[in-house]
Amino acid sequence: MLKDRKVLGVLVFVIIGLIIALFKPFAGLQPMGHLMLATVIIALGMWVFRPGNLPFLAGGSVILCGGLAILFAFQNYLINPATQKAYTSADLYSTIANGFVSSAVWTLIPALYFGFVLQKTGLGKRVAYMVLKSFTPSWASMALSWLIIGVALSALTPSITVRIAIVIPIAMGIVEACKLEYRSKGAAFVTLLAWGMCVFPGTGWLTGSLSGPIMQGFLPPELKPLATFDAWFQILALPWFVVTILYAVLAFLIAKPKQPIGIPVDTFKEEYKKLGSMTRDEIITLVVLLGSLVLFATERIHGIPTPATALGALFILIATGIIKGPEINTGINWDVVMFFGVTVGLSALFRFAQIAGWFEPLIRPTILNLAHSPLAFMIIFTLGLFVIRFIDVPWGFTTAALTAVVLIPVFNDFHIHPLVASMAYLAAINFFLLGYQQPWILMAEGMTGNKGWAPSHITLFGLIYTVSVFIAILVSLPYWRAIGVIQ
Structure with missing residues (x-):
């Protein structure tokens, strides 16, 4: 029955796409734009x-195939404004492949391997148990431990998938050691708090989560130079630090069990002892990942671009045998790489197919009216993207690709830095109230065997996250004004 519903859902998106392609209902949108929009909607149904x-x-x-066919079909109608001549076949191919040659994807691929070696060598588990054993077990120390673990693992790998793969089994071990009932308030507190610390902290720096290089890829070409590692950290570290702290604190105040935690004092120390001494592979991995983080953070001094640092680190991991030859193929999920490559390229594709030019005047007046007040702009823009996330399920990437063009007038006319505005997109990428909105939740549910939490717990923790985001925006506005990234 579930499979039937999924097939039916895809058919609904296909029908909507065909209606758009055949009847061209949007006034002012060219036929090529209608066909391209229909293609994306059909793909979105498959992704959802x-x-x-x-x-x-x-x-x-x-x-990729549909877009290329559409662009070739309308090639004679596409004029390059720089040469006043029709676009060449090479132009069309480069537009379709734009996402795969962007710096975002070449930061992403090494980053995924960082997560692979963190898990393969056992370094991630060692970091987690090293933190847990440092505190006397209690609900408060549990919240603090997950916070520290989340920040530490975010510094070592931007892969949320890997962080969840490391942390969630440990969290379920704690649930069972405390003899908490599955899907109970206590189990949800342990697992959803651990899950949140895997997802939120790293959003505050460019390479702390995959959202960084992806959002960087969505920015229009004029704004990409502004999205450096330094600028990202300076502008976005504070709000995401506030989100992370508030999520942990509010979860502790609202969602923790009333009974004391029932776990022996030496539990985590014993688990840490079982890991033994650090191996050669763990030491090399730690040095490479920490060295990469230092180079990322000091790019302005040495001038080595982030993708070059990431690729250099990947070379060292391969040369030292941490990553074996066969693991090049199996070590990361190449399907995810393809997904990000396509979605990052949507911004350029929408501009080329004149969808962005048609869509911008529809939302520009509203956005620009809001931009007179940075507070109103950030609150309403973020809220609007949250609402869209109920239908634009794969992290809201389609919406980000379509609307990123409005960041140009927001920056030029109202001096709101694109990374300030990106806070709204990032908050929407991490947003959840229902399980289907977050692929990371679905992943973690599979790892826990649906024993960690009930749907009501997801909604409660989603509300905690939502409140944390809007408080973080309020706290950050004076700071953003002080450093000159908003008026």
Whole structure:
């Protein structure tokens, strides 16, 4: 029955796409734009429902093949404003492949391998148990431990998938050691708090989560130079630090169990002892990852771009045998790489197919009216993106690709830095009130065997996250004004 619903969901998106392609209902949007929009909607249906665990590449192929066919069909109508001549075939190919040659993807691929070696060597588990054993077990120390673990693992790998793969099994071990009832308030507190610390802290710096290079890829070409590692950390570290702290504190105040934690004092110390001494592979991995983080943070001094640092670190991991030859193919999920490559390229594709030019005047007046007040702009823009996340399920990337063009007038006319505005997109990427909105929740549910939390707990912790985001925006506005990134 579930498979039938997924197939039905895809069919609904296909029908909507066909209606748009055949009847061209949007006034002012060119036929090419209608066809391209229809193609993206069909792919979006595949990404949302994924019947039979359909790979992301299936939807990506629809966009790549369909988009290329559409651009070639309208080639004679496309004029390059720089040369006043028709675009060449090379122009069309480069537009379709734009996402795969962006610096965002070449930061992403090494980053995924960082997560792979963190898990393979056992370094991630060692870091987690090193923190847990440092505190006397209690609900308060549990919240503090997950916070520290989340920040530490975010510094070592931007892969949320890997962080969840490391942390959630440990969290379930704690649930069972405390003899907490599955899907109870206590189990939800332990697991959803651990889950949140895997997701939120790293958003505050460019390479702390995959959202960094992805959002960097969505920015229009004019704004990309502003999204450096230094600028990202300076502008976004504070709000995401506040989000992370508030999520942990509010979870402790609202969602912790009334009974004391029932776990022996030496539990985590014994687990840490079982890991033994650090191995050669762990030491090399730690040095490489920490060295990469230092180079990321000091890019302005030495001038080595972030993708170059990430690729250099990957080379060292391969050269030292941490990553073996066969693991190049199996160490990371290449389907995810394809998904990000396609989605990052959507911004350029929408501009080329004149969708962005058609869409911008529709939302520009509203956005620019809000931009007179940075507070109103950030609150309402963030809230609007939260609402869109109920239908734009794969992290809201389609919406980000379509609307990122408005960041140009917001920056030029109202001097709101694009990374300030990106806070709204990032908050929407991490947003959840229902389980289907967050692929990371679905992943963690699979790892816990649906024993960690009930749907009501997801909604409660989603509300905690939502409140934390808006408080973080309020706290950050005076800071943003003081450092000159908003008026």
